[in-house]
Amino acid sequence: MTPSTSVRRSPVAGVGLLLAAGLALTACGQVRASDPAAGATPGTSASASASASESAAPGASPYVEPGAGDGAPHYNENNAHRQPGEMSPAHAKDAEREAERIRPVLERLWKQRKWDPATVRAALLRLGYEEERISADGRRLGGSLTVQEMESRYRDGGYVTPEGARVGLRVHADACVTAFLQKSNFDVRANGPYLETGCFAPPFAH
Numbered sequence: 001m002t003p004s005t006s007v008r009r010s011p012v013a014g015v016g017l018l019l020a021a022g023l024a025l026t027a028c029g030q031v032r033a034s035d036p037a038a039g040a041t042p043g044t045s046a047s048a049s050a051s052a053s054e055s056a057a058p059g060a061s062p063y064v065e066p067g068a069g070d071g072a073p074h075y076n077e078n079n080a081h082r083q084p085g086e087m088s089p090a091h092a093k094d095a096e097r098e099a100e101r102i103r104p105v106l107e108r109l110w111k112q113r114k115w116d117p118a119t120v121r122a123a124l125l126r127l128g129y130e131e132e133r134i135s136a137d138g139r140r141l142g143g144s145l146t147v148q149e150m151e152s153r154y155r156d157g158g159y160v161t162p163e164g165a166r167v168g169l170r171v172h173a174d175a176c177v178t179a180f181l182q183k184s185n186f187d188v189r190a191n192g193p194y195l196e197t198g199c200f201a202p203p204f205a206h
Helices: 003-028 046-055 089-111 117-125
Strands: 140-142 145-149 153-155 158-160 165-172 175-181 186-191
Touching: 089 117, 089 165, 089 175, 089 186, 117 145, 117 165
Parallel strands: none
Antiparallel strands: 145 165, 153 158, 165 175, 175 186
């Protein structure tokens, strides 16, 4: 090798070394999503990683019950009084059968635009039900049918009671038929009793 050739290639070699060093430094500053060192599995997208980070953000609830209405901790526990009880299979069939007896009566009254409690009660008593009797201290004395006015609702600064009637039929200790009849619609269904209010669903304000 001649001295002139050695001098001519020396700058090129220096530039090459500088480029290689620059690439090495740049690579050290990058973390790829598929790199196991990044804490993500191969194929994980950047948006998925961002979502995971957001879900673990400070202030997020560490515990959410399955089936919780709004995701609040202990939702089901706090709203146990609003959950109907379980019916045995045999008693559920009995309740469904009674619901089928009541449904056509309420449908007829609804078409006739008769949904006041007195009319509804009289029509259902003709099916052979006996009106439920409750003692002053809350003990059941007999009967199975209760017909009441609709639950009052807060509207425009005060409580109002809509037109209509609601029905509760105690079929068994663990099985009820609940129904309502009002101007807009009617409904009949079989369900277990509520912890505090029997066949009727409790009001929202507890």
